[in-house]
Amino acid sequence: MQNVIQNLIDQIGIFPVWIIASLLTFLRYLTLAGSVHLFFYVFLIKKFRNLKIQRNSPERIQLLNEMKNSFYTSMIFAFMGMSVYAARHFGYTKHYFNISDYGWLYFGFSILLLVFAHDTYFYWIHRLMHLPKLFRLLHRVHHLSFNPTPMTSFSFHPLESFLEFGIVPLIVFIVPIHPFALLFFSVWSMIWNIYGHLGFELFPTGFPKHRFWGWFNTSVHHNMHHQRVNYNFGLYFNIWDRLMKTNHPDYLQVYQNVKNNHYRKI
Ligand SMILES: [Zn+2]
Numbered sequence: 001m002q003n004v005i006q007n008l009i010d011q012i013g014i015f016p017v018w019i020i021a022s023l024l025t026f027l028r029y030l031t032l033a034g035s036v037h038l039f040f041y042v043f044l045i046k047k048f049r050n051l052k053i054q055r056n057s058p059e060r061i062q063l064l065n066e067m068k069n070s071f072y073t074s075m076i077f078a079f080m081g082m083s084v085y086a087a088r089h090f091g092y093t094k095h096y097f098n099i100s101d102y103g104w105l106y107f108g109f110s111i112l113l114l115v116f117a118h119d120t121y122f123y124w125i126h127r128l129m130h131l132p133k134l135f136r137l138l139h140r141v142h143h144l145s146f147n148p149t150p151m152t153s154f155s156f157h158p159l160e161s162f163l164e165f166g167i168v169p170l171i172v173f174i175v176p177i178h179p180f181a182l183l184f185f186s187v188w189s190m191i192w193n194i195y196g197h198l199g200f201e202l203f204p205t206g207f208p209k210h211r212f213w214g215w216f217n218t219s220v221h222h223n224m225h226h227q228r229v230n231y232n233f234g235l236y237f238n239i240w241d242r243l244m245k246t247n248h249p250d251y252l253q254v255y256q257n258v259k260n261n262h263y264r265k266i
Pocket residue numbers: 126130139143225
């Protein structure tokens with residue numbers, strides 16, 4: 001893979017490779033987020049209506065704006081990915097390529113480390129981005145989507161995209177990471193990001209109150225963040241919001257209302 005990218009850069013130059021990488025990243029977003037969106041909001045909307053978090057579906061203009069923003073995000077992510085690749089090429093990162101160098105236990109641990117480090121990183125940069133000046137500059141674009149769908153999952157201001165990707169260089173410069181661990185992490189991160197913006201709650205009744213599962217966030221949790229911006233900053237886990245007391249006080253009740261299919265009762 002390394003040689004393929006290097007040969008391509010040698011043959012056509014770094015700028016065209018960046019454009020191709022951006023288009024592939026955007027295509028991956030369109031395919032994944034787009035198919036989940038079509039599945040829930042078009043093909044099976046009647047079947048899943050009972051799981052819907054907000055009554056209405058977003059306007060088409062919101063989706064178009066999200067796709068435009070996601071294209072810019074793809075360009076930034078591709079740029080950052082190529083920068084990490086270049087750093088790796090020149091030996092600045094702590095990548096390793098044989099799992100046996102550190103063993104399977106460490107391989108599993110490194111994936112968990114990426115997930116928990118990202119959860120902490122995200123919570124704190126997210127809180128910073130909600131400071132009024134930074135919000136206007138960086139994070140307002142993401143919050144223009146009051147009623148998020150999977151298409152919202154990549155919809156950031158370009159400067160926010162830099163920050164969103166920042167956890168990867170931060171980790172690979174410090175900790176030995178196998179490329180497959182990064183791959184697992186990016187798949188997990190993308191699935192969670194789409195679920196968080198899904199607009200439908202797939203987890204069962206009582207999930208956020210459960211002794212174990214309650215430590216995971218839900219789609220309702222992040223959906224509430226898009227409507228009531230000063231609460232629910234967390235990503236994967238409900239750890240930092242509990243520690244910092246930033247869970248919305250109505251979170252459990254709203255979750256229950258969604259599960260009780262409140263729209264039918266209105
Ligand atoms: Zn936010």
